[in-house]
Amino acid sequence: MPLLQVQNLTVKFGGLTAVNDFSMNIDAGNIHSLIGPNGAGKTTVFNAITGIVRPDSGRILFGEKNLCEEAPHKIISNGISRTFQSVVVFKYLTVLENLYLGYHSRMKLNLLDEFSWKKRNSFTWEMYVKALYIADLLGLKSRLLSYAGSVPFMAQKLTEIGRALMSSPKLLLLDEPAAGLTDIETDQIKDIILRIRKELGITILLVEHDMSVVMNISDIVTVMDFGKKISEGKPEIVKNDPQVIKVYLGEKESA
Ligand SMILES: Nc1ncnc2c1ncn2[C@@H]1O[C@H](COP(=O)(O)OP(=O)(O)O)[C@@H](O)[C@H]1O
Numbered sequence: 007m008p009l010l011q012v013q014n015l016t017v018k019f020g021g022l023t024a025v026n027d028f029s030m031n032i033d034a035g036n037i038h039s040l041i042g043p044n045g046a047g048k049t050t051v052f053n054a055i056t057g058i059v060r061p062d063s064g065r066i067l068f069g070e071k072n073l074c075e076e077a078p079h080k081i082i083s084n085g086i087s088r089t090f091q092s093v094v095v096f097k098y099l100t101v102l103e104n105l106y107l108g109y110h111s112r113m114k115l116n117l118l119d120e121f122s123w124k125k126r127n128s129f130t131w132e133m134y135v136k137a138l139y140i141a142d143l144l145g146l147k148s149r150l151l152s153y154a155g156s157v158p159f160m161a162q163k164l165t166e167i168g169r170a171l172m173s174s175p176k177l178l179l180l181d182e183p184a185a186g187l188t189d190i191e192t193d194q195i196k197d198i199i200l201r202i203r204k205e206l207g208i209t210i211l212l213v214e215h216d217m218s219v220v221m222n223i224s225d226i227v228t229v230m231d232f233g234k235k236i237s238e239g240k241p242e243i244v245k246n247d248p249q250v251i252k253v254y255l256g257e258k259e260s261a
């Protein structure tokens with residue numbers, strides 16, 4: 007069974023149909039990319055998966071659960087986390103504190119535990135060890151005590167990814183992680199995404215404009231246009247699909 011099943015999803019904003027009868031399966035362990043021109047509906051699919059928008063029709067199954075019926079905070083504790091298209095970090099907290107914020111959903115303390123010095127200490131220690139591990143994986147260790155607002159853009163992006171990883175998700179959604187990065191940083195992001203899958207075994211749904219990233223690291227690519235799926239398959243197949251070339255890659259090449 008796929009890890010995530012999007013079934014006949016339709017999302018409307020007033021008169022505009024942003025996502026139109028869209029279906030997609032994501033298999034566990036895959037890096038699955040969702041691509042398409044601006045306005046195709048990619049972010050709206052992310053928002054529906056994470057409970058930020060409620061679909062007009064369709065279902066999103068994560069295991070047995072229909073996410074369309076879950077509250078957003080439940081979705082995170084069920085094992086899905088995400089980053090946003092524009093970087094969201096808490097500027098006046100350190101990078102380490104930003105990472106800690108992602109850990110709250112793992113918190114299993116009850117009221118009695120709150121009074122237990124031992125339990126609270128072991129919780130804090132586990133959170134710290136996890137943050138160090140993730141910072142190491144992302145190359146963020148030297149930044150941990152800097153304010154998130156003072157570190158370079160790339161490090162802010164990584165902080166956001168790190169925060170998403172702190173909740174130990176099964177599925178990580180990355181919305182345009184390479185946007186605004188230099189070529190060298192884009193290569194680094196590519197490596198980091200591969201490392202997240204390899205070291206943590208996390209399945210990744212990636213929305214990305216940079217075709218060098220998408221075609222290099224994806225197992226499966228789904229292409230959207232005007233809210234509909236127009237193509238899907240392995241990168242080399244999708245890359246050569248005439249319809250894709252027409253609506254998306256063609257547009258890029260002529261740019
Ligand atoms: N909250 C919203 N309210 C109204 N329209 C929206 C909203 N979010 C997205 N849209 C519209 O839905 C369409 C799909 O947007 P989006 O999912 O952001 O596309 P993409 O991420 O593929 O660029 C666009 O036409 C966009 O303007």
Ligand SMILES: [Mg+2]
Nearest residue numbers: 048049050091
């Ligand atoms: Mg978008």
